Amino acid sequence: MDIALIGRIVPVFVQAAWTTVELSLLSLALGLAVAALVAMLRLSHVAALRFAGAAYVSVFRGTPALIQIFLLYFGGPQVGIQFEPFAAGAIALGLNIAAYMAESIRGGVLSVDRGQMEAARSLGFGEGQSMRWIVLPQAAKLMIRPLGVNAVALVKGTALVATISVVELTYTAQRFIGSTYKPFEIFAVTAVLYMIMVYGLTLLIDRLDRAYAGEA
Amino acid sequence: MQGLDFSIVPEYWPLIGKGLWWTVVISTASAVLSVLAGIGFALLVLYASPVVRYPVRLFMWLFMGTPLLLQLFLIYFGLVQIGIDIPAIWSGIIALSLHFAVYNADIFRAGIAALDKGQTEAARSLGFGAWRTRIYIVVPQAVRGTVPAVGNMMIALLKESSIVSMIGIAELVHSAQLVISETYRPFEFYLTAAALYYGLNLILEAVLRGIERKVELSR
Amino acid sequence: MNDTRPMIEVRGARKFFGPLEVLKGIDFSVARGQIVAVIGPSGSGKSTLLRSINHLETLDGGEVWLDGVQVNQKLDRRSFERHINGVRQQMGMVFQHFNLFPHLNVAENITIAPIKLKGMAKAEARALALKMLDKVGLADKIDAFPARLSGGQKQRVAIARALAMQPKVMLFDEATSALDPELVDEVNLVMKQLASEHMTMVIVTHEMRFAAEVADRVIFMADGAVVEEGSPAEFFRNPKQERTRSFLKKFLNG
Numbered sequence: 027m028d029i030a031l032i033g034r035i036v037p038v039f040v041q042a043a044w045t046t047v048e049l050s051l052l053s054l055a056l057g058l059a060v061a062a063l064v065a066m067l068r069l070s071h072v073a074a075l076r077f078a079g080a081a082y083v084s085v086f087r088g089t090p091a092l093i094q095i096f097l098l099y100f101g102g103p104q105v106g107i108q109f110e111p112f113a114a115g116a117i118a119l120g121l122n123i124a125a126y127m128a129e130s131i132r133g134g135v136l137s138v139d140r141g142q143m144e145a146a147r148s149l150g151f152g153e154g155q156s157m158r159w160i161v162l163p164q165a166a167k168l169m170i171r172p173l174g175v176n177a178v179a180l181v182k183g184t185a186l187v188a189t190i191s192v193v194e195l196t197y198t199a200q201r202f203i204g205s206t207y208k209p210f211e212i213f214a215v216t217a218v219l220y221m222i223m224v225y226g227l228t229l230l231i232d233r234l235d236r237a238y239a240g241e242a
Numbered sequence: 243m244q245g246l247d248f249s250i251v252p253e254y255w256p257l258i259g260k261g262l263w264w265t266v267v268i269s270t271a272s273a274v275l276s277v278l279a280g281i282g283f284a285l286l287v288l289y290a291s292p293v294v295r296y297p298v299r300l301f302m303w304l305f306m307g308t309p310l311l312l313q314l315f316l317i318y319f320g321l322v323q324i325g326i327d328i329p330a331i332w333s334g335i336i337a338l339s340l341h342f343a344v345y346n347a348d349i350f351r352a353g354i355a356a357l358d359k360g361q362t363e364a365a366r367s368l369g370f371g372a373w374r375t376r377i378y379i380v381v382p383q384a385v386r387g388t389v390p391a392v393g394n395m396m397i398a399l400l401k402e403s404s405i406v407s408m409i410g411i412a413e414l415v416h417s418a419q420l421v422i423s424e425t426y427r428p429f430e431f432y433l434t435a436a437a438l439y440y441g442l443n444l445i446l447e448a449v450l451r452g453i454e455r456k457v458e459l460s461r
Numbered sequence: 462m463n464d465t466r467p468m469i470e471v472r473g474a475r476k477f478f479g480p481l482e483v484l485k486g487i488d489f490s491v492a493r494g495q496i497v498a499v500i501g502p503s504g505s506g507k508s509t510l511l512r513s514i515n516h517l518e519t520l521d522g523g524e525v526w527l528d529g530v531q532v533n534q535k536l537d538r539r540s541f542e543r544h545i546n547g548v549r550q551q552m553g554m555v556f557q558h559f560n561l562f563p564h565l566n567v568a569e570n571i572t573i574a575p576i577k578l579k580g581m582a583k584a585e586a587r588a589l590a591l592k593m594l595d596k597v598g599l600a601d602k603i604d605a606f607p608a609r610l611s612g613g614q615k616q617r618v619a620i621a622r623a624l625a626m627q628p629k630v631m632l633f634d635e636a637t638s639a640l641d642p643e644l645v646d647e648v649n650l651v652m653k654q655l656a657s658e659h660m661t662m663v664i665v666t667h668e669m670r671f672a673a674e675v676a677d678r679v680i681f682m683a684d685g686a687v688v689e690e691g692s693p694a695e696f697f698r699n700p701k702q703e704r705t706r707s708f709l710k711k712f713l714n715g
């Protein structure tokens with residue numbers, strides 16, 4: 027192990043890891059928003075909307091995230107959509123994870139006993155009100171873990187944008203492996219940074235899940 | 243903006259088709275290896291001596307905490323620098339296999355742990371040794387319960403096999419890239435590749451459903 | 462005059478589940494302050510009828526009226542949503558499996574509807590909850606979560622929750638059949654007390670003795686139709702239909 031090398035490269039890698047964090051947070055925010063919308067479509071009373079939601083999930087889960095990134099970044103300009111690599115990556119990753127998160131949200135809502143909705147309706151609550159005050163608060167607890175799994179997958183998935191030259195952690199690792207000829211030192215530094223993010227997030231989700239899903 | 247033109251796609255079918263074929267080959271090989279290695283890791287984590295168990299756990303922990311693309315770069319660009327030169331295609335298969343073996347191992351481990359202890363005791367009472375019991379009695383039963391979860395991993399594997407295009411393996415995405423560098427029509431050809439993946443995915447899902455049904459019947 | 466108008470009126474109610482006709486044209490009415498017990502074999506359509514009154518099931522034919530207002534009237538989606546929410550606020554529904562809201566404590570279970578739907582102030586709503594809980598004998602549980610309550614206590618809270626909306630009628634769908642036998646009486650007692658206060662009630666039940674004690678009128682359903690109805694005295698002592706006799710015989714022997 028070349029300790030001196032590790033000492034030299036750590037600042038650069040921490041910088042790159044920060045880009046990975048930013049990318050993850052942006053895609054997560056976009057992903058959650060789109061996922062909520064798609065889940066609503068999937069749960070709609072209108073068959074056409076249900077179909078649209080199902081199609082979204084099926085298409086985004088049925089094709090590789092890598093191609094979704096390439097389609098947006100390289101193919102986008104052909105149809106008048108042009109983004110910087112970072113933005114293209116964040117958007118493509120967000121749209122991709124949204125398909126998985128939509129299913130986590132839908133699963134949570136469907137796991138709430140039907141009787142809850144009926145009881146709320148029988149008191150005179152409207153459909154939206156029943157969702158908002160009765161079903162969703164219960165469903166939210168059931169979603170913490172599956173959404174957490176999605177978020178962890180997203181953090182690891184951000185590595186894909188290295189392929190469109192976003193200078194995040196994996197891109198930086200690849201460049202330094204090529205220039206230093208010290209693959210294991212580079213891998214060690216990169217792995218530690220990824221694992222801080224991945225296992226840190228896992229720990230956070232565990233805590234949230236225990237704090238909320240456990241109670242009454 | 244140059245507008246879209248899908249009429250040129252069929253012209254490049256031979257190249258795309260070849261890429262499709264390699265995607266199937268690489269995914270299938272990696273799927274099989276990831277299941278076998280997954281079972282191996284699971285058994286080692288559960289039953290091997292600490293000298294073996296802890297390194298295996300460390301390895302699993304490392305591979306679960308890092309992206310596949312990084313692992314692929316390490317195997318292909320990294321190992322060669324310390325004198326281990328693995329051809330691209332094998333680097334790709336090894337990376338995919340190891341990456342998914344780790345997840346499979348986690349699933350198998352849970353499946354084995356959930357198995358009734360009476361099974362082991364019955365086998366031991368018949369005179370099976372400890373490892374024979376595990377391999378002939380425990381694993382075959384535990385694997386059945388894990389078919390849906392491992393199936394999901396294989397669906398992920400098929401899609402993530404696209405990542406090996408990054409080290410120049412001429413699978414579907416790389417073939418599309420070759421065509422695009424010639425035609426400058428990324429949208430048409432990436433969309434074509436996406437459609438082909440979607441088709442492969444449908445076939446794989448149907449196959450997995452078939453396997454699940456069969457396993458369900460034999461339980 | 463207002464007071465002679467029936468509180469609930471069901472006319473020609475028909476309901477299909479796919480090809481299965483579950484309600485085959487039901488007619489009955491419940492007068493103000495009257496207590497009607499609905500009995501009948503499993504699958505005869507009792508729950509479906511009760512749920513149709515609350516519009517938890519949509520009838521395929523016929524009409525339901527509550528206090529002179531048609532429950533299942535034809536309106537566009539938006540207007541109907543507003544209409545039905547208003548109608549439901551005037552009907553209390555009690556379910557076999559309680560359906561308390563597990564994420565809310567007892568007080569919140571009872572006050573959420575008055576606060577959100579009637580705009581009641583929180584303090585006032587809590588006082589109301591306390592009053593309703595007093596009625597069902599559970600004032601000391603006001604801050605407990607449902608998971609901490611026995612089945613009988615849950616059902617009594619569910620009744621208090623429905624009562625807090627000051628409904629014109631109460632609908633009970635086998636309120637005690639999910640309970641351990643020793644917990645049935647505490648719930649029946651609450652229902653009897655409501656009866657003594659002249660609450661209009663429709664009670665679907667499998668307990669013949671309770672039906673005889675509490676009801677002003679008994680309706681016997683079989684295969685989606687009303688076979689026989691009458692006062693408990695004539696109905697249980699002197700059933701006219703063969704179908705009723707064989708049903709009652711099974712119950713009395715079993």
Ligand SMILES: Nc1ncnc2c1ncn2[C@@H]1O[C@H](COP(=O)(O)OP(=O)(O)OP(=O)(O)O)[C@@H](O)[C@H]1O
Binds near residue numbers: 478483502505507510
């Ligand atoms: N949502 C539904 N979909 C299809 N069939 C249904 C549905 N709900 C009820 N049924 C059927 O309608 C018939 C009447 O059901 P209902 O629940 O009204 O009977 P019930 O008299 O309340 O019976 P029980 O005494 O068992 O509660 C039954 O055959 C039942 O299987």
Ligand SMILES: [Mg+2]
Binds near residue numbers: 507508509634635
């Ligand atoms: Mg019923």
